[in-house]
């Protein structure tokens with residue numbers, strides 16, 4: 001695991017202060033003969049007050065734009081500064097012919113980090129944006145950032161609700177595409193913190209689309225919807241043309257709202273939009289809040305796990321989809337997105353509006369997923385089976401992917417046994433071989 005390279009990040013506030021002090025000292029020696037000692041002392045005091053005041057103003061700005069109350073990394077302070085701009089340009093640089101330049105929101109997240117790396121590896125320009133919130137262990141997000149950094153992908157620390165940061169990004173880089181993966185994820189957490197879903201998945205989405213709409217050139221937008229939009233739909237497998245008007249969780253409702261909101265931006269402003277309905281994505285560098293991940297931790301530690309079961313004692317099942325397959329789907333969606341047709345916020349003609357299922361087409365029950373983990377971890381789980389508490393879960397998911405297959409060439413190749421083995425191998429190398437890390441979420 002590459003260490004965080006401080007030099008790759010913009011300067012810290014203390015560095016700013018030191019640099020400014022040097023400038024002041026140079027000026028002072030230059031003007032030494034012009035002022036009396038009392039005047040000089042007065043000017044020094046004045047400058048000190050000004051410096052303190054400007055530092056506090058910046059700090060207040062950062063604080064008010066931080067919605068998640070996590071420690072504020074100091075390099076956030078100089079967004080828009082020359083060092084920041086240089087890093088941004090270099091990260092956005094396209095290194096192949098006919099390459100694209102992509103803003104990836106949620107780049108320190110699970111899917112975002114994988115997609116960013118895949119794009120960078122083939123020579124596309126990639127700039128990340130992430131607020132590094134503490135919904136789950138931010139140290140995992142920082143480790144993903146370090147990984148991306150080692151591949152020269154720069155992640156800007158900022159929220160999709162922060163217009164100032166977005167404006168700066170679009171001012172500096174003419175993004176051809178936006179891969180919007182920043183979101184408040186998790187189905188059941190919406191019971192605890194509903195406003196977080198509205199803040200990220202609705203308000204944040206609109207803030208981002210407003211920027212995309214006004215950008216010149218307008219980028220094509222590919223974004224993460226969710227299999228959860230099928231809600232109470234029980235016709236299997238789920239097709240894009242099936243009903244999605246009966247969400248079972250607020251999370252699902254915000255993703256469904258996202259599909260409607262993106263449609264209006266497509267209709268009015270000519271933004272090219274592709275929504276991808278992900279089906280329970282899993283794999284190395286995954287999300288610690290998801291069942292396969294937290295079960296792995298608890299089984300290893302000999303702690304009990306809770307397995308939800310549907311009504312009539314029916315096992316829950318998910319169309320678990322491996323991360324590499326999802327990445328291929330995302331990249332194919334970017335490559336086939338077609339152009340946005342507006343400029344300066346005005347539409348010149350119709351632009352593509354597409355929605356695709358990205359699933360695996362082979363649902364596996366939760367107890368079967370657990371028994372695979374038991375096998376790979378070589379340890380029995382302490383299972384506590386309870387009836388589904390009615391907090392947003394649906395009994396099963398199952399994707400029909402023929403549309404994505406036809407139009408994106410999407411073809412998942414990793415089954416759950418293979419993919420879970422890869423996850424467990426990664427987990428052991430990340431958490432077990434390196435004793436400094438612990439899973440917290």
Ligand SMILES: O=C(O)[C@H]1O[C@H](OP(=O)(O)OP(=O)(O)OC[C@H]2O[C@@H](n3ccc(=O)[nH]c3=O)[C@H](O)[C@@H]2O)[C@H](O)[C@@H](O)[C@@H]1O
Pocket residue numbers: 185186187225226227228278279280281289290291292306307308309316317318366393397
């Ligand atoms: O497909 C999707 O759209 C969604 O997939 C996952 O949601 P979910 O399928 O609920 O994933 P997990 O939280 O990992 O749960 C997987 C299964 O394990 C079950 N589970 C979860 C937690 C637990 O303690 N016990 C348990 O039996 C759930 O009921 C579910 O059937 C992601 O967490 C969502 O962000 C994503 O949008």
